[in-house]
Amino acid sequence: MSKMHLVLGGRVTDPQTLEFQDLSKVDLVGVFPDYASAEKAWRGAAQRTVDDAEMRYVIVHLHRLLEPELPKAE
Numbered sequence: 001m002s003k004m005h006l007v008l009g010g011r012v013t014d015p016q017t018l019e020f021q022d023l024s025k026v027d028l029v030g031v032f033p034d035y036a037s038a039e040k041a042w043r044g045a046a047q048r049t050v051d052d053a054e055m056r057y058v059i060v061h062l063h064r065l066l067e068p069e070l071p072k073a074e
Helices: 035-048 062-066
Strands: 005-011 027-032 055-061
Touching: 005 035, 005 062, 027 035, 035 055, 055 062
Parallel strands: none
Antiparallel strands: 005 027, 005 055
């Protein structure tokens, strides 16, 4: 299986958490085949909203969710 990575973000209720205010407004940046390309997309999305403390972007390791028994190496 490919090591898929999802980049998403949106407005959170508290900048210390990942509780999104409105799931219908989550920004799905994309799915990427490796961590390096996901990180590049994450940096770009996060940089656009750097002045808004309520906006948060994350990288989700989809391959870990789909096959949790795989080793955690990127």
